[in-house]
Amino acid sequence: MKKYITVDGNTATSNIAYLLSDMAIIYPITPSSPMAENIDSAQAKGKLNLFGKKVEVTEMQSEAGAAGALHGALSAGALATTFTSSQGLLLMIPNMYKIAGEHLPCVIHVAARTVATHALSIFGDHSDVYAVRQTGFGMIASSNPQECLDMALASHLITLEAKVPFVHFFDGFRTSHEIAKIEDIDPNLIASILPTKEILEFKNAGLNPMHPTQKGTAQNEDVFFQATEASNPYYLALPKIIKNNFAKIKKITGRDYKPFEYTGAQDAQFVIVCMGSACDTINETVKFLNANGIKIGAIKVRVYRPFMSQEFAKVLPATCSVISVLDRTKECGAVGEPLYTDVCTALFENNKQNIKVLGGRYGLSSKEFTPSHVFAVFQNMLAKNPKNHFTVGIDDDVTLTSLKISKHLNLIPDNCLSCKFYGLGSDGTVSANKSTIKIIGEQTNLDAQGYFVYDSKKSGSVTISHLRLGKSKITAPYLIDEPDFVACHNHTFLTKIDVLEGIKDGGAFLLNSPYTISEFETKLPDYVKATIAKKHLKFFNIDAQSISSKVGLNRRINLIMQTCFFALSNLLEQKKAIELIKEMAIKSYSSKGEKVLEANMKAIDETLGHLHQIPVPKHWAKINASFEPNSISSCDNCNADFYNNIISPIMSFKGNNIPVSRVNATGEVLTGTSKLEKRNIATMLPCWKSENCIQCNMCVLACPHAVIRPYLTKKGSHEGSDCTKLDALGVNGYNFTIQISPDDCTGCSVCANVCPAKNKALVMVDAEQIYDQEVKKYNSIKDVVNPATPFPLSSIKGSQFQTPLFEFSGACAGCGETPYIKLLTQICGENTIIANATGCSSIYGGSFPTCPYTKNKNGMGPAWANSLFEDNAEFGLGIFKARRHNRSELEDIINQIVTNRLASTKLITLLNKWLKQERKDNLLAKEIETLAKTEVASNPNLAPLVAFATNLVDTKTWIIGGDGWAYDIGFGGLDHVLSSGEPVKILVLDTEVYSNTGGQASKATPMGSVAKFATEGKTTQKKNLGAIAQNYPNCYVAQVSLGANMPATISAFIEANEHNGPAIIIAYCPCINHGTDMSHSMEQEKLAVETGYFNIYRFNPAKTPSMTIDAPPVTKPYSDFLNSQSRYFTLAKKNPQWATKLFQSAESYAKIRLQNLKLKATQ
Secondary structure, eight states: OOOEEEEEHHHHHHHHHHHTOSEEEEOOOTTTHHHHHHHHHHHHTTOOOTTSSOOEEEEOSSHHHHHHHHHHHHHTTOOEEEEEOHHHHHHTHHHHHHHHHTTOOOEEEEEEOOOOSSSOOOSOOSHHHHTTTTSSOEEEEOOSHHHHHHHHHHHHHHHHHHOOOEEEEEETTTTTSOEEEEEOOOHHHHHHTOOHHHHHHHHHTSOOSSSOOOOSOOOOTTTHHHHHHTTHHHHHSHHHHHHHHHHHHHHHHOOOOOSEEEEEOTTOSEEEEEOSTHHHHHHHHHHHHHHTTOOEEEEEEOEEESOOHHHHHHHSOTTOOEEEEEESSOOTTSSSOHHHHHHHHHHHHTTOTTSEEEEEEEOGGGOOOOHHHHHHHHHHHHSSSOOSSEEESSOOOSSOOBOOOOOOOOOOOTTEEEEEEEEETTTTHHHHHHHHHHHHHHHSSOEEEEEEEEOSSGGGOEEEEEEEEESSOOOOOSOOSSOSEEEESOGGGGGTSOTTTTOOTTOEEEEEOSOOGGGHHHHSOHHHHHHHHHTTOEEEEEOHHHHHHHHTOTTOOHHHHHHHHHHHHOSSOHHHHHHHHHHHHHHHHGGGOHHHHHHHHHHHHHHGGGOEEOOOOGGGGGOOOOOOOOOOSOOTTSOHHHIIIIIHHHHTTOGGGOOGGGSOTTOOOOSSOGGGTOOOOOSEEEEEOGGGOOOOOHHHHHOTTSOEEEEEEETTOOTTTTSOOEEOTTSTTEEEEEEEOTTTOOOOOHHHHHOOOSSOSEEEEEHHHHHHHHHHHHHHHTTOOOOOOSSOTTSHHHHHTSOOSBOSOOOOTTOSSHHHHHHHHHHHGGGEEEEEOSSHHHHHHSOTTOOSBOOOTTSOOOEEEOOOSTTHHHHHHHHHHHHHHHHHHHHHHHHHHHHTTOSOHHHHHHHHHHHTTOTTOHHHHHHHHHHHHHHTTTOGGGHHHHHHGGGGSOOEEEEEEEHIIIIIITHHHHHHHHHHOOOOEEEEEEOSEETTTTSEEOTTSOTTOOBBTBTTOOOSOOOOHHHHHTTSTTOEEEEEOTTTOHHHHHHHHHHHHHOSSOEEEEEEOOOGGGOSOGGGHHHHHHHHHHTTSSOOEEEOTTSSSOEEEOSOOOOSOHHHHHTTOHHHHHHHHHOHHHHHHHHHHHHHHHHHHHHHHHHHHHO
């Protein structure tokens, strides 16, 4: 009997990899991480592979480390595998050559992803897999989750028999994260086709001292060439082995696979060649065109290496005259992209030079590829002078490579229900829709497909879920553009995004909003009202936020909206649907505690009584309005054209329409543009109760997004005329105001919770109540620049009157990292260059098109750059040394100008001031630069000075990254930089997990913590990075926790910045992956210190004594902290005895750490 499962491509792949592996060597990287997580989870649950054993899972410190361990495991006779993407795969290349050269059977499963060039992208194309095509690995491609299951199996079978390692790859996100209903394979059937003889031979050949051999020797020029050619028989045998194993899979599944698979007319003149998820789109389009009398065909490349040219020629129709080869990559400077050149070579070798071959690029970084694009490729082949080396899916108005899209094709069957859901990253929309797909896939006869689109704003991102549910098989790996049903889970999206774009006539629209029936007339944008009426939509509303608040779920509205969907879609009987939703909720939330589970159950029960169909007034049909993205005519310190042409379209999800001419090829962007986004996502806003305020500025320091600020306005001035004002304490002649930027607030409540006033000076209220007045207040005061105050920079008040040069980032609500970065920019921002490791801080700090790093009134601010994940310390050191070198060169230039009187008297006077140790005067530097640029037109001797003028400013290089970088993949570079003695500064944002990839364990993860890759609790202690750093001469080391000791944290940044040597600050950062309420992140930071979980100190080798412990004696039980986070208490609930053992060991280790600090403080 056939068994169906509803899974994504990653899960399908990892299910097979688990069954056929002894070991899994893992390291997280998006979008392949879920494969490793699934393996770790299965092992933790006691699942056995086909050899009757649990898979041994080993997490390494990097992909290079994983490849090395993989090579070692294979050499010793273990069936081992790994999973990776993008730069991770590239880091494995040296070992891949070794593994292939030694003919070790293994499979590397790759969720193919863009390789970072001018910018990082986590989305899918083939630039990574093409980069390893020369390593000697075989390469097999999957197009959809079903193929992921089958081709993962094929790859493992083939490699064992052929003794050639394989890369099994599929499109990152499009296939890796697409959820589909697929047919599973019985493990007993898999066992029946295993090559047992070859497995035993491999095991027997592993390195062992009973029959010792030597591998990996050094060969000279006399024999290396011959030994390389000796591998030829292995590769010559591959085609037959591949076909035989495809036949075995057909025998147990009925699914017939070939190295190249042709779809279309047998007498086709025009053929498209492609591989990956696009093949399903092409095949469906070909079938549609064939049905309309157009003779076209398509070849799916399933086996890319070896490229079997004779097999390719066999499937090509004899009538073919034109081929278009589509590559999902760009190989700059090459005669053509890789698949194109392979096809050209195959045709040449098979005497088919008469066929015209056109090459095209599509789908880079998951760019949409639809039937309309396929039709454009076909039309190009028909043209008298067709374009070669074309692009499709973009508007190339520079080199004119792009094909025109002249016809829209919708190939989705009428019996398929297409649904779109717009949600906020923290509201649970995506998880609810994944649950919905599983319910439909497993409880009905319908086919189901789900795909999820995200922007770069972390848990505050806009998410768009695309769900298709139909009676026939769904093969549509592209986004929905004509939905039957649209749900908007946050009403503020209506002014930012055209949520109803393309909705079908007579469709349904579900809105989550607090509006009453009478309010829709004034609250809904005109284009929404017009679309509802003109397209005869059934309009429904629910105030999900009020239900969520009532039952204690805070922001989570996922189950409420999911219940509404099932009620409106009629896919299941209502009572049955609610039962299934509750079953899924129990699976999801039972580990989070009885209180959370009960709240979710109440939310489900409350929902339908609050769901209302809204009558549509007839006059709405007469409204003449369409969606218009926001635009501006001017802005301070930024470029209005950049906003209108780039930022606004991207924020409105219209970025696909931006032409090539408007995009910078180097990836460089303006700073100070996040203030233009105005996302307006908060449902609750802090309201300032001035009568309770003690003017401490703690709320300002704690705010993760620099939304709340203190303003000092001159008494009697009109500045902030709409704001409430108090007499400024300690600043004579000024008024004091606390003001938020409501459009930039995430409503996290951190500011209100940290307020120390007896009667809170900040109270969270419904955003609708105060939004308009807060906008008015903010606009009246936002341009105020605070004067110098008598408060020292080392104080909370003094530091927070400084303008933050990091604002309005896309970090999670309540983020524990961003307050530290904001503080850094207040201490030394205008003189800072930041090297940022890839991770959370690079995503919320550097996601195109907006930049949260900004400028002060003088136009100065942090310069920021990201290289990679693993090399950030080295990257930062290179920046520092380049600046120092250039400054030395500048000094020579200035001395030459001054000595030889090569400039005006005024400029020479300024240059002399600069030389006389006034080099830290930024205004002097600006004045010199301005004057030199003025004089250079008539005095070419000043050209070198103008070129080097940016080095007039004295800068500090800060190297920023998370614990995954500092403790693991980048530790070697970090260690080298600290040992160099160079005065670079390092900020480690320690969340104790790989936050950006979803919460996998790192060496910063404490013992006993549950994390991905540590499902049963981490069994090793946290690395003591601070203690390691203290061993280097003249290295300043601080561990800080802002909520525990704000003044000490501020002092640490000042001291580190001024220290004449390397400095490292390790900052404790609560994270959503900890399973705690992020509105209390500051309290979590305080509790971590009070319980001895995290020690805070400053080690300054320039002072005696060198160690200062900034924490009071431990006053609370260690267990208080563990009980506050689900990453700990879930383990205690699941396995109390095991948890107690780990927790006690972790506590003992924490006490030893503190004792060692105290001992050092007395020395």
